[in-house]
Amino acid sequence: MRFLAWREVRHSPVRFGLIAGLVALTAFLVFVLTGLTVGLGAADVSGLEKLPVDGIVYAKGAASDLSRSGLPAGDRALIAKVDGVEDVQPIGFTMADLTEGQNSVSAALLAMDPTAPFGPKRDGVVLDNQARGKGLNPGDTVRAQPGNVALKIAGFADLGSIQHAAVAYLPLADWQRLRNAEGVSAFAVTTRSDAALAAIEQAVPDTEPVTKAAAINAVPGYQAETGTIGMIRAFLYAGAALLIGVVFWILTLQKEGPLAVLRATGASRRLLIGAYVAQVLATALAGVLVGAVAGVAMGVVMPPTVFVLPPGEVAAAGALLLAVALVGAAASIRRLFTVDPLLSLGRTA
Amino acid sequence: MTATLNDIRHGYGDVEVLHGVDLDLPAGELVALLGPSGSGKTTLLAIAGGLLTPTGGTVHINEAPLYVDGKVDRKAAGDTAYVLQASSLIGFLTVRDNLLVRDITAGRRTTDADRERAADLLDAVDLRSKADRYPSQLSGGERQRAAVAAALYTQAPVILADEPTAALDRHRGRAVMELLARHAHERNAAVLVCTHDERALDLADRVLRIEDGRLG
Numbered sequence: 001m002r003f004l005a006w007r008e009v010r011h012s013p014v015r016f017g018l019i020a021g022l023v024a025l026t027a028f029l030v031f032v033l034t035g036l037t038v039g040l041g042a043a044d045v046s047g048l049e050k051l052p053v054d055g056i057v058y059a060k061g062a063a064s065d066l067s068r069s070g071l072p073a074g075d076r077a078l079i080a081k082v083d084g085v086e087d088v089q090p091i092g093f094t095m096a097d098l099t100e101g102q103n104s105v106s107a108a109l110l111a112m113d114p115t116a117p118f119g120p121k122r123d124g125v126v127l128d129n130q131a132r133g134k135g136l137n138p139g140d141t142v143r144a145q146p147g148n149v150a151l152k153i154a155g156f157a158d159l160g161s162i163q164h165a166a167v168a169y170l171p172l173a174d175w176q177r178l179r180n181a182e183g184v185s186a187f188a189v190t191t192r193s194d195a196a197l198a199a200i201e202q203a204v205p206d207t208e209p210v211t212k213a214a215a216i217n218a219v220p221g222y223q224a225e226t227g228t229i230g231m232i233r234a235f236l237y238a239g240a241a242l243l244i245g246v247v248f249w250i251l252t253l254q255k256e257g258p259l260a261v262l263r264a265t266g267a268s269r270r271l272l273i274g275a276y277v278a279q280v281l282a283t284a285l286a287g288v289l290v291g292a293v294a295g296v297a298m299g300v301v302m303p304p305t306v307f308v309l310p311p312g313e314v315a316a317a318g319a320l321l322l323a324v325a326l327v328g329a330a331a332s333i334r335r336l337f338t339v340d341p342l343l344s345l346g347r348t349a
Numbered sequence: 350m351t352a353t354l355n356d357i358r359h360g361y362g363d364v365e366v367l368h369g370v371d372l373d374l375p376a377g378e379l380v381a382l383l384g385p386s387g388s389g390k391t392t393l394l395a396i397a398g399g400l401l402t403p404t405g406g407t408v409h410i411n412e413a414p415l416y417v418d419g420k421v422d423r424k425a426a427g428d429t430a431y432v433l434q435a436s437s438l439i440g441f442l443t444v445r446d447n448l449l450v451r452d453i454t455a456g457r458r459t460t461d462a463d464r465e466r467a468a469d470l471l472d473a474v475d476l477r478s479k480a481d482r483y484p485s486q487l488s489g490g491e492r493q494r495a496a497v498a499a500a501l502y503t504q505a506p507v508i509l510a511d512e513p514t515a516a517l518d519r520h521r522g523r524a525v526m527e528l529l530a531r532h533a534h535e536r537n538a539a540v541l542v543c544t545h546d547e548r549a550l551d552l553a554d555r556v557l558r559i560e561d562g563r564l565g
């Protein structure tokens with residue numbers, strides 16, 4: 001019976017091709033918007049996401065904003081003593097332009113102890129890969145503005161972005177020189193549980209510890225951006241689901257005539273439903289696969305600071321489209337099988 | 350194998366179009382059901398063939414009820430083959446495959462002997478040269494003959510044909526009736542043919558008349 005479904009596809013290649021094409025376009029649209037959403041979000045916060053820590057301790061009243069937060073370096077010892085805290089690392093943060101002659105990169109400077117377990121462990125500045133090819137090379141000396149401090153570029157690594165600027169790791173001492181200050185911006189902590197964060201707030205005055213997730217959400221602009229685009233995405237998903245569902249609903253309704261003939265020949269319900277489900281799945285899957293290939297290709301062409309398409313999102317969106325195709329088909333199959341075949345034929349004769 | 354209809358009533362909405370029909374189709378007999386358009390022939394055949402649940406009455410295919418709890422029993426229905434008045438052909442299959450598809454729906458494998466039988470049947474209805482065409486490439490009469498061939502291909506012990514000769518000329522109409530009669534006699538099948546064409550009635554073993562939903 002699978003054979004029969006396939007025969008129908010071969011007999012109407014244009015119709016099934018158009019439907020698969022429609023699914024492909026819809027899937028591509030969904031994947032592109034997903035890629036842009038994730039890319040945009042990543043450009044805002046991926047630098048924080050990549051820090052392998054559990055929480056960040058900000059200054060009270062800094063609204064979990066690294067740019068506004070400032071704490072005395074001595075708090076490190078106080079935090080380390082709090083029950084449940086496994087590691088404390090000071091962080092310095094400044095948005096700065098790194099300039100060398102005509103070449104300039106705007107960077108989110110993230111300063112840490114050279115001994116930090118997740119730090120670059122190198123002297124000088126390590127820039128995120130996105131800064132490659134902008135005229136700055138390892139060994140170059142750049143000037144950080146504001147501050148006008150000379151820094152040496154040590155290399156490039158996958159560090160991510162913060163607030164749409166490439167992250168640049170540098171030793172805390174350099175950052176303190178740049179800021180002409182003794183203190184730090186915040187502390188990154190590794191804890192045994194989130195309870196330790198509350199304990200820090202109790203033990204160390206004027207601190208506001210938050211989980212990493214909360215720190216990410218608090219990055220200026222992140223929630224507004226992801227909220228807006230998330231809503232657009234929700235509408236696109238709903239529209240795509242409706243469109244695909246309706247297309248397969250209609251496609252299956254059109255089978256009323258042939259289906260009635262097959263039922264009149266005594267074909268079992270299971271056989272027929274199996275064949276049509278296989279046909280719908282194959283058509284929708286072909287479309288989703290084409291859309292996914294196009295979406296992934298888009299990811300290859302576009303820079304990762306703009307477009308990021310995680311495989312999980314592709315699988316989830318693809319599965320959603322397949323599911324609504326099946327639901328649309330199932331809705332009409334249900335209807336077709338509750339009508340006496342003669343009446344179906346009466347309508348199509 | 351026999352088909353027995355008892356006190357069949359059927360209504361479309363509020364309008365009853367069959368008012369208690371009793372009909373016995375014994376094995377080995379070609380029964381012709383004659384009646385004017387609108388008299389209820391199609392409705393009756395569809396009910397006998399498991400294509401339409403009647404409002405009242407019972408159908409038995411060899412003692413087994415065809416409708417149980419308002420639903421058609423597939424096993425009983427599997428013993429009947431139906432030539433629909435409109436079109437019993439599947440548009441996306443060639444004429445030959447419209448015959449062979451009956452093996453698939455019945456869960457059988459098509460053998461070489463089956464292929465030969467299909468070719469012979471297409472020969473008998475004068476369609477051998479059009480075996481590879483699609484139904485949309487045939488005339489109305491050719492489609493009708495193909496549908497008869499498809500029904501006979503099943504070798505079903507009960508054959509119900511709804512105006513199988515309507516679009517055929519005298520000669521071809523007679524050939525189709527002969528084919529159906531031969532199927533009844535040689536395979537000991539119960540065959541019911543409804544028609545409003547009196548020309549080939551001499552080939553029927555029994556002629557029944559229906560008018561306004563009642564057998565006369």
Ligand SMILES: Nc1ncnc2c1ncn2[C@@H]1O[C@H](COP(=O)(O)OP(=O)(O)O)[C@@H](O)[C@H]1O
Binds near residue numbers: 343386388393
């Ligand atoms: N689907 C339907 N809905 C309503 N009335 C119908 C339907 N099909 C047939 N009828 C009516 O039932 C009666 C019998 O129709 P039918 O069985 O097709 O007769 P015949 O095949 O002898 O021409 C006619 O009056 C016809 O108008």
Ligand SMILES: [Mg+2]
Binds near residue numbers: 390391392434511
């Ligand atoms: Mg009729």
